[in-house]
Amino acid sequence: MAELRDLSAYHDVWVFAEQREKKLMPVGIELLGEGRKLADAAGCRLCAVICGSDIDDIINELFEYGAEVVYYAQDKRLDQYTTDGYSKVIGDAIDKYKPEIVLLGATHIGRDLGPCLAVNCNTGLTADCTKLEIDPETKQIMQTRPAFGGNLMATIICPEHRPQMSTVRPGVMEKPSKQPGRKGDLIKLDINLADSDIRTKVLEVVKTAKEAVSLTDAEIIVSGGMGLGNAEGFKLLKQLADKLNATVAASRAAVDAGWIDHAYQVGQTGTTVKPKIYFACGISGAIQHIAGMQNSGLIIAINTNEDAPIFDIADIGITGDLYKVIPAIIEELG
Numbered sequence: 001m002a003e004l005r006d007l008s009a010y011h012d013v014w015v016f017a018e019q020r021e022k023k024l025m026p027v028g029i030e031l032l033g034e035g036r037k038l039a040d041a042a043g044c045r046l047c048a049v050i051c052g053s054d055i056d057d058i059i060n061e062l063f064e065y066g067a068e069v070v071y072y073a074q075d076k077r078l079d080q081y082t083t084d085g086y087s088k089v090i091g092d093a094i095d096k097y098k099p100e101i102v103l104l105g106a107t108h109i110g111r112d113l114g115p116c117l118a119v120n121c122n123t124g125l126t127a128d129c130t131k132l133e134i135d136p137e138t139k140q141i142m143q144t145r146p147a148f149g150g151n152l153m154a155t156i157i158c159p160e161h162r163p164q165m166s167t168v169r170p171g172v173m174e175k176p177s178k179q180p181g182r183k184g185d186l187i188k189l190d191i192n193l194a195d196s197d198i199r200t201k202v203l204e205v206v207k208t209a210k211e212a213v214s215l216t217d218a219e220i221i222v223s224g225g226m227g228l229g230n231a232e233g234f235k236l237l238k239q240l241a242d243k244l245n246a247t248v249a250a251s252r253a254a255v256d257a258g259w260i261d262h263a264y265q266v267g268q269t270g271t272t273v274k275p276k277i278y279f280a281c282g283i284s285g286a287i288q289h290i291a292g293m294q295n296s297g298l299i300i301a302i303n304t305n306e307d308a309p310i311f312d313i314a315d316i317g318i319t320g321d322l323y324k325v326i327p328a329i330i331e332e333l334g
């Protein structure tokens with residue numbers, strides 16, 4: 001068994017600030033909002049850690065979003081994410097500065113980096129959390145995540161090892177407001193990296209030419225499911241979406257049917273969204289779908305089946321054929 005650590009040596013909440021092409025990923029901002037609450041509850045500082053090159057603008061942004069301390073590593077070799085480069089530099093920083101809690105976004109980068117860091121530090125990691133809280137008595141972090149296909153919410157603790165690590169679902173936590181001009185302490189990290197340490201060589205990053213879908217930023221979402229009956233149905237949803245300056249989305253069943261790309265999928269295995277208004281059109285309201293949209297401001301459901309579970313969480317429920325109801329709404333909007 002691994003030797004138990006002196007837990008009192010560990011302090012502060014760290015947020016991994018993920019950058020791509022020198023832009024801070026939105027989940028990094030969300031984590032600063034959540035990290036602030038945890039740091040206040042635990043009575044410690046909120047810190048961010050970032051790797052890359054020419055990242056001064058992002059460092060300023062991190063302070064403006066609430067980081068008290070920014071640990072940074074500037075090196076051309078850290079411009080692009082690599083498992084080896086990032087886990088070595090951040091792993092060394094964790095050994096040296098001993099954070100109590102480390103949060104990463106559950107993006108494909110965070111989901112790759114988190115487990116590597118946790119194994120290297122011989123500590124616990126909870127993946128894809130949707131809720132984090134500090135236990136007022138023990139000051140440990142209680143990490144809640146959906147398990148068994150969303151049928152069970154598991155709350156997991158890491159009592160004897162540090163740091164306590166979590167990856168957190170993008171789109172779940174609230175973004176803090178920006179405080180322009182806010183500053184904090186800047187700490188440069190040691191970079192003990194030999195070129196040979198980085199075994200992955202990125203030859204090219206290929207982006208899909210598809211229209212960028214940003215469900216997490218959408219204020220209004222018009223989402224369709226199997227009730228559309230066919231792919232053509234999304235054209236009707238698009239007409240409504242255009243009227244409302246909204247974004248179209250879908251259930252997994254509609255994605256699996258090949259009617260729309262996975263990038264549009266809302267739910268447990270898709271994107272978690274929190275728009276002001278969510279239209280659920282021909283969506284039954286399976287738990288895995290609801291998991292991704294239940295925190296929307298106003299939920300409007302249109303469904304032919306008055307017993308559909310979606311009506312249990314809808315603020316406005318319309319029992320009817322979406323092919324009649326939606327054109328009527330469009331007409332009403334003028």
Ligand SMILES: Cc1cc2nc3c(=O)[nH]c(=O)nc-3n(C[C@H](O)[C@H](O)[C@H](O)COP(=O)(O)OP(=O)(O)OC[C@H]3O[C@@H](n4cnc5c(N)ncnc54)[C@H](O)[C@@H]3O)c2cc1C
Nearest residue numbers: 225226227251252253267268269270282283284289304322
């Ligand atoms: C591990 C796992 C992960 C999953 N992840 C996700 C996920 O991320 N997102 C997700 O959405 N699902 C997910 N699912 C699938 C989920 O369980 C459901 O199968 C899916 O959400 C159902 O999609 P739906 O509501 O479009 O289709 P259905 O359940 O078939 O519902 C269609 C609805 O349309 C209504 N309807 C029919 N005709 C009309 C009409 N003309 N007008 C109005 N209403 C009409 C029907 O009454 C019905 O309620 C997951 C499942 C598993 C096991």
